[in-house]
Amino acid sequence: MVRQLGELENAIMTRVWRWNRPVTVREVLLDLQSEREIAYTTVMTVLDKLHRKGWLRRERAGRAYRYEPVSSREAYTAALMNDAWATSDNPAAALVHFFGLMSPEQREALRDALRVAALFPSDPPGPESAADGPDTGGPDTGGADTGETAPGATR
Numbered sequence: 227m228v229r230q231l232g233e234l235e236n237a238i239m240t241r242v243w244r245w246n247r248p249v250t251v252r253e254v255l256l257d258l259q260s261e262r263e264i265a266y267t268t269v270m271t272v273l274d275k276l277h278r279k280g281w282l283r284r285e286r287a288g289r290a291y292r293y294e295p296v297s298s299r300e301a302y303t304a305a306l307m308n309d310a311w312a313t314s315d316n317p318a319a320a321l322v323h324f325f326g327l328m329s330p331e332q333r334e335a336l337r338d339a340l341r342v343a344a345l346f347p348s349d350p351p352g353p354e355s356a357a358d359g360p361d362t363g364g365p366d367t368g369g370a371d372t373g374e375t376a377p378g379a380t381r
Contacts, residue, residue, distance in 0.1 A: 228305040231281075237261075238272055239281060243299040248285065248292035 284291040314320035
C-alpha cells in the first residue's frame with residue numbers, strides 16, 4: 227500500500243518530478259521560498275525522509291547530496307488509484323462511480339490510455355497460450371507495464 231504524501235512532501239516531490247534532474251536542497255529551498263517561509267534544515271530533513279522512505283535516491287556531490295525521484299508522478303498517482311480501488315467490495319461499481327465523476331477531458335484521456343494499453347498488453351500471448359485457443363473472456367490483467375513500481379508497492 228502506498229502512503230499518500232504529506233503537504234510539504236508533495237510540494238517538494240512536485241518540484242523534483244517537474245525538474246526531472248538531480249536537485250540540491252538549496253535549489254528546492256529557493257523555489258519553495260517564493261511561496262512560503264521555510265528553513266534550509268526543514269527542506270533537508272524532508273528530502274532525507276523522502277530518501278529513507280524510498281521516494282528519492284541521492285548521490286553525494288561534494289559536501290551536499292543531489293536527489294532524484296525513484297519513480298514518476300504518474301506511477302505514484304497510479305499506485306494511489308490502485309490502492310483506493312482495492313478498498314472497494316465491488317470494484318466494477320466503484321469504477322462506474324469514478325467514471326461518473328470524470329470531466330469530458332478526463333474521459334477522453336481515459337479512452338486514449340485504453341488505446342495505448344491495448345497496444346502494449348501486459349501479458350502478450352506466448353506459445354502456450356496460443357495452443358490453448360482463443361481468449362474465453364477471463365479476468366483482464368491489462369494495462370501497460372512501464373516497469374516502474376511506486377515506493378511501497380509490490381511487484
